[in-house]
Amino acid sequence: MTVDLLAIFAHRDDAELNCGGTLAKAARMGHGVGILDLTEGEMGTRGTAEIRAAEAARAAKILGVTMRENLGLPDAQIENTPATREKIVRVLRRLTPRVVIAPAIEGRHPDHRVTAQLVRDACFLSGLAKLAPDAPKHRPTKILHCLTYRQDFVRPSFVVDVSQDFETKLAAIRCYESQFAGATQAGEVYPSGEPLEDVVRHYSAYYGTLIRRAYGEPFSTTEMVEVDDVVAMEVATF
Ligand SMILES: [Zn+2]
Numbered sequence: 001m002t003v004d005l006l007a008i009f010a011h012r013d014d015a016e017l018n019c020g021g022t023l024a025k026a027a028r029m030g031h032g033v034g035i036l037d038l039t040e041g042e043m044g045t046r047g048t049a050e051i052r053a054a055e056a057a058r059a060a061k062i063l064g065v066t067m068r069e070n071l072g073l074p075d076a077q078i079e080n081t082p083a084t085r086e087k088i089v090r091v092l093r094r095l096t097p098r099v100v101i102a103p104a105i106e107g108r109h110p111d112h113r114v115t116a117q118l119v120r121d122a123c124f125l126s127g128l129a130k131l132a133p134d135a136p137k138h139r140p141t142k143i144l145h146c147l148t149y150r151q152d153f154v155r156p157s158f159v160v161d162v163s164q165d166f167e168t169k170l171a172a173i174r175c176y177e178s179q180f181a182g183a184t185q186a187g188e189v190y191p192s193g194e195p196l197e198d199v200v201r202h203y204s205a206y207y208g209t210l211i212r213r214a215y216g217e218p219f220s221t222t223e224m225v226e227v228d229d230v231v232a233m234e235v236a237t238f
Contacts, residue, residue, distance in 0.1 A: 002094075004099065006095055008038065012056040013055075022219075033066060037056065037068070037070045039070075040072060046178050051178045067095070075111070078118065084122075106150065142221065147220050148188075158218075159210050163215045185199075
């Protein structure tokens with residue numbers, strides 16, 4: 001089985017929180033979508049790795065993604081090493097995604113920050129035939145970094161309209177009962193005292209307004225976004 005789009009994040013529930021709407025939308029549009037979680041979340045305060053595995057499987061089903069795997073790296077201790085890079089390279093070569101979604105390059109959780117660079121490095125190395133030569137090389141064309149909860153005011157390169165898929169995103173997040181029942185914070189989401197679900201909704205609504213839609217998810221790319229027909233461009237200036 002191969003995928004067109006692969007989201008790679010440190011912990012189960014990171015993909016849902018950051019880009020669940022975009023993943024659900026891509027799946028709905030007929031693309032093959034996958035999630036690779038790097039750790040089993042065994043350092044989390046709430047729940048166990050087993051409970052989180054069941055929750056992650058339910059969430060994947062709701063999003064409509066065709067595969068979800070776990071690399072089993074140590075939670076809270078993810079390192080960017082030759083060994084961890086090669087583990088990801090092997091997944092990339094087996095699944096051959098064209099586009100990879102990764103965390104923001106900055107983040108308050110060390111695992112998120114390390115994962116962003118680890119994913120970038122693995123995507124590059126995956127194109128080198130002489131590294132792990134038993135698996136044919138494959139380099140993803142594009143890496144998208146999720147900016148959803150960043151507070152350093154990085155201007156997104158683009159925002160995906162997830163208005164139709166936002167309730168699916170929330171339904172997937174709700175699968176993580178062990179993590180989020182009564183929660184007011186998660187991962188990169190700073191607590192404001194309000195229920196987590198409301199905070200997620202407000203962030204998505206804010207990014208939606210940037211493209212004059214109900215809900216949006218923001219991404220950055222290190223390379224420029226190309227526009228083909230300027231006359232057909234969306235998002236009114238006034
Ligand atoms: Zn996380």
